Amino acid sequence: MSDRRSSIDANDDNLDDELSIVSEDESGPSEDGAVADTQTHRIRVWKRRSGRRLDKYLHHRYPRISRTTLQKYIKQGLVTVNGLPTKASYEPAEGDLVELILPPPPPNEITPVDIPLEVLFEDDWLLIINKQAGIVCHPAYGGQIDTIANAAVFHAKSLSKGSDSFRPGILHRLDKNTTGVMAIAKTDEAHWRLSLQFERRTVTKEYFAICHGEIPRDDGVINRPLAPTPSTMFETPTLGSPPRQAMYKEAITEYKVQKRYRDYSSVALFPKTGRTHQLRVHLTMLGFPIVGDEKYGGRSVSELSLAGTGDSTPILSFQALHARRLRVVHPITEKPLEVEAPFPATITRILQLLEQHRRK
Numbered sequence: 001m002s003d004r005r006s007s008i009d010a011n012d013d014n015l016d017d018e019l020s021i022v023s024e025d026e027s028g029p030s031e032d033g034a035v036a037d038t039q040t041h042r043i044r045v046w047k048r049r050s051g052r053r054l055d056k057y058l059h060h061r062y063p064r065i066s067r068t069t070l071q072k073y074i075k076q077g078l079v080t081v082n083g084l085p086t087k088a089s090y091e092p093a094e095g096d097l098v099e100l101i102l103p104p105p106p107p108n109e110i111t112p113v114d115i116p117l118e119v120l121f122e123d124d125w126l127l128i129i130n131k132q133a134g135i136v137c138h139p140a141y142g143g144q145i146d147t148i149a150n151a152a153v154f155h156a157k158s159l160s161k162g163s164d165s166f167r168p169g170i171l172h173r174l175d176k177n178t179t180g181v182m183a184i185a186k187t188d189e190a191h192w193r194l195s196l197q198f199e200r201r202t203v204t205k206e207y208f209a210i211c212h213g214e215i216p217r218d219d220g221v222i223n224r225p226l227a228p229t230p231s232t233m234f235e236t237p238t239l240g241s242p243p244r245q246a247m248y249k250e251a252i253t254e255y256k257v258q259k260r261y262r263d264y265s266s267v268a269l270f271p272k273t274g275r276t277h278q279l280r281v282h283l284t285m286l287g288f289p290i291v292g293d294e295k296y297g298g299r300s301v302s303e304l305s306l307a308g309t310g311d312s313t314p315i316l317s318f319q320a321l322h323a324r325r326l327r328v329v330h331p332i333t334e335k336p337l338e339v340e341a342p343f344p345a346t347i348t349r350i351l352q353l354l355e356q357h358r359r360k
Contacts, residue, residue, distance in 0.1 A: 039101070039102045040099060040100070040101050040102075041099070041100045041101075041102065042097060042098070042099050043061065043097070043098040043099075043100070044095075044096075044097055044098075045092045045093065045094060045095065045096040045097075045098065046094065046095075047094055048091065048092065048093045048094045049091075050091070051091070052091055052092070053088060053089050053090070053091060054074065054079070054081070054086065054087070054088055054089070054090045054091070054092055054098070055067050055070045055071050055074060055088040055089075057092055057098075058070050058079070058098070058100060062100075070088070071088045073100065073101075073102075073103075074086065074087065074088045075088075077228065078100065078101045078102075078103060079098065079099070079100050079101075080098070080099045081096050081097070081098055081099075082096055082097055083097070083099075084247070085227075085228055085247050086247060087247065110138075110139065110149050110150055110153045110168050111145045111150055111153075112150065112153040112154035112157075113145050113146065113150035113151060113153075113154055114151075114154050115135070115146070115148075115150060115151035115154070116151075117129045117148075117151050117152070117155055118130040118132070119155075120181065120339050120340075120341060121337070121339050124186065124187075125185070125186050125187050125189075125190035125330075125331060125332045126183060126184070126185060126186060126190055126194075126330070126331070127152060127155065127156050127169070127183075127184040127185075127186060128181060128182070128183045128184070128326070128339045129148070129152075129181075129182050129184070130179065130180060130181065130182075130341040130342065131148060131174050131178070131179055131180060131181075131182045131323070131341075132179060132344070133176075133177045133178070133179050133316075133318060133344065133346075134176065134177060135147065135148060135151075135176065136148070136176045137149065137167075137170055137173040137174060137182070138167040138168075138170050138173075148170075148182065148184075149167060149168055149169065149170060152168075152169055152184050153168060153169075156169070156184070156186055158186060159184065159185065159186055160185040160186060160187055160188045160190065160191035161188060161191075169184040169185045169186065169191065170184060171183045171184065171185055171191065171194055171195060171198065172198060172274065174323055175277065175280075175319070175321075176318075177318035177319060178319065178321050178322070178323060179321075179322050179323065179341070179344045179347075180207070180322045180323025180324060180341045181323045181324070181325060181326040181339050181340070181341045182323065183326060183328070183339075185331075189331070189332070190331040190332060191331075193331035193332070194328060194331040197328055197329060197331075198274070201272060201273075202328075202329070203326070203327065203328050204270070204325070204326070204327035204328075205270065205271055205323065205325075205326055206268055206269070206270055206323075206324050206325040206326075206327075207268070207269040207270075207271070207279055207321060207322065207323050207324060208258075208266065208267070208268060208269070208321075208322045208324045208343070208347075209266070209267050209269060209279065209283065209290050209291075209319075209320060209321045209322070210264060210265070210266050210267075210290065210291045210320040210347065210350055210351070210354075211264065211265045211266075211267055211283055211288040211289065211290055211291065212263065212264060212288055212289055212290075212291060212298060212299065213263065213264070213265065213287065213288040214260045214261075214262075214263065214264070214265055215255075215257050215260070215265045215267060215286070215288050217257070218256065218257050219254070219255060219256040219257065220254075220255055221252065221253070221254050221255075222252070222253045222254075222255065222282040222283075222285065222286055223250075223251075223252050224251060224282060224285055225248040225249055225250055225251055226248065226249060226251045226275045226276075226277075226278060226281060227247035227248040227249070228247065228276070249273075249275060250273055251273050251275045251278050251281075251282065252271070252272040252273050253269055253270065253271050253272065253273075253278060253279060253282045254269070254270040254271075254272065255267050255268065255269050255270070255283075255286075256268045256270075260360055261354045261355075261358040261359060261360060262358040262359075262360060263358065264291070264354055264358060265288060266351070266354075267283075267288075268324070269283075277296070279321060280293050280295070280296050280319055280321065281296055283296075284296040284297045284298075290319045290320055290321055291316075291319070291320040291350065292314070292316050292317065292318050292319050292320050293318070293319035293320075293321070298319060300314035300315075300316070300317060301314065301315055301316075301350060302314050302315055303315070303353060306350070306353040306354065306357055306358065307353055307356065307357040308357065315346055315349055315350055316346040316347075316350075320346070320347055320350060322341070322343055322344065322347055323341060324340060324341060324343075325338060325339065325340045325341075326338070326339050
């Protein structure tokens with residue numbers, strides 16, 4: 001066992017009779033081919049103690065890991081209770097199975113990689129791009145080099161450090177296959193100033209989506225809290241155990257229908273919160289999943305399915321969702337800044353077919 005592993009072993013000298021622990025290595029190649037140097041610890045709780053939070057509980061077991069780090073692991077979903085994510089404030093109950101995945105140490109720096117970027121705006125403090133589909137925003141493990149962060153480091157030479165070495169300059173994220181406006185900070189000052197705007201919700205983010213079905217109302221607000229599930233899909237609140245309920249967070253999306261077609265709608269989306277997959281899940285909850293979003297009930301479309309003739313090959317194999325505009329106050333000049341990203345060819349083609357064959 002490496003020195004790193006030895007330094008984080010459980011505090012065996014102070015064990016009481018309310019816990020049992022099993023630790024096992026989970027090292028080996030991941031689906032991406034990278035070595036996943038992780039370790040999973042499973043703890044069975046035999047007795048509940050009132051007022052004992054999960055982060056304190058784990059810190060007692062692993063005193064060489066700080067509570068701040070454990071809270072970060074909990075927030076990242078690396079700690080589960082009975083197979084479900086929870087919060088640091090949850091109090092472990094009798095019979096709970098707590099699982100902790102200890103991740104590999106983060107890399108010291110991001111490797112610059114010459115990946116083409118479509119630059120929409122750039123100055124000494126900011127880089128704003130039109131993100132392409134099929135690429136994630138930042139590395140998820142040591143050695144991953146095919147991300148926006150790798151491309152941005154190559155392009156800009158220097159980015160803000162931020163709070164995570166995996167995410168230099170990254171101010172906000174888009175899903176792997178969501179295209180559109182994405183802002184990256186070049187300096188630490190630009191990073192914290194713009195991050196504050198995101199935190200205070202003074203940033204305006206406008207997305208564009210093509211949905212299945214004809215949305216009846218011209219506009220509205222979807223206010224449905226969300227929580228992750230073990231499959232990483234998201235859901236609305238249901239009755240359940242305390243750790244399940246604790247994971248739900250406020251999620252609000254405003255929408256405005258742009259145009260209705262036969263069996264389809266185009267819609268502008270304005271997220272007021274930034275939950276993972278929020279727009280995709282909210283539209284599905286509304287009953288109008290995004291075209292191509294098979295994870296949340298959408299279906300792929302082709303020339304044949306839209307026009308009745310032509311090629312049956314799917315036009316796109318992922319969600320028809322595009323981050324269209326971003327409005328902020330420039331973090332240094334303090335002047336209003338609005339950036340718009342043109343549609344990718346796939347969304348443009350779907351709109352052309354809808355206009356030609358499904359106009360109402």
